[in-house]
Amino acid sequence: MKYYVVDAFAEHVFEGNPAGVCILDKWLPDNTMQNIAAENNLSETAFAVKEGEHYRLRWFTPAAEIELCGHATLATAFVLASFYEPDAEQFTFHTLGGILIVLKKGNLFEMDFPSRLPEPFKLTNDMIEALGVTPIETYLSRDLMFVLENEDQVRQLSPDFSKLKDLPDGLGVSITAEGETFDFVSRSFFPKLNVNEDPVCGSAHCNLIPFWAGRLGKNELVARQLSKRGGTLYCLLEGDRVKMSGTAVLYAEAELQIDGTGQKNM
Template identity: 40%
Template sequence: GHATLASAFVVFRCLEPGRRIVIFSSKSGPLKVEQQDDQLRMEFPTLEPQSCAPPAELLAGLRRQPREVLRAEKYLAVYDSEDEVRSLRPDFELLKRLDCMGVIVTAPGKEVDFVSRFFAPRVGIPEDPVTGSAHCTLVPYWSKRLGKSQLHALQVSPRGGELFCEQLGDKVIIAGHAVKYLEGTIYL
């Protein structure tokens, strides 16, 4: 996700400024990035979460009881408030024992539709700053709960990130802003 957006940003801003769509070839198939105004938009498949019985390691690892637990490719733990999500201090050793890549935690947002965090210690990422793949599960969940297809989200990791999402049939559209961080020359 991050590398794809960064590459598209370079194409749109530096290599081909008039271009509005770029399609990259990847192991998982074509990845389409579209520039719309000042945002970059990517299309992903929906990963609809289903209710499940939470494993003991999940509950102990989160150290705070969620209101609801679901699962798609990742566990989804739903809390009542943004403050609960922000204050979580998980036990990463316990979360490593889970039988999936990671855990999404979410709650309604104070100034956005929902907030989230994503923990994946099993694959060496205690907390991911911004996780597009998590939103493939979050967007269908919140779209149904809130009764709307366009959602404004905030991933409240220490670095954080703002996402503009849309449920479009069996697809999730995720949009956001990209900025140039560094420009330079490397001599080989």
């Protein structure tokens, strides 16, 4: 089975967020896909099957299937455009998070995701202890979101991942601040999914884009994720949708030595 590793939101290898991508003729058993994702040990592995003119797309972390993932969607569109449908300019994906459309615009891939404005939430001592800093604002959507005072705080934060994992609210944790060079900066952590830090998290920007668009009074923004790898996202808020664009780079192409049962071929 063909397998690709793509650095999404990257201009060069070793930047952005690596995702595994498998384009399948038919679905594998769920436990097989989960085992592949765990074996890959990337933040997400995407699996896609063509259904008519569109694709059904699913994402697995090393621990569980999730309902929305930005960088692995970009990576899947990149693989399809590079190896399967080089003349296509649009890819439509049916997912647990709804219908997602990716447009190919030169070297950029533009993703259309639902906007999810986070709601104010009560800050607790457990949150402060887990972060190692006191945020100036706290919000909750799918993930907890903490606003910090400045870009340096976001860059230098060293949270206690075991304590983040024990927080009862939110699937993940995002920290953010207004940027110095970019409109806003962020980092994202998902220890509950066995991913301590997600290098560039597209789904977190479903919260971040509407928040910062309202805060900064502009609908077009350029964001930077300040993980060690780093990544840049070109963002647009349009009503109840957010658009994120970025580039991608192929890191690896391989053949997985498994059959449909998930057992190793001998």
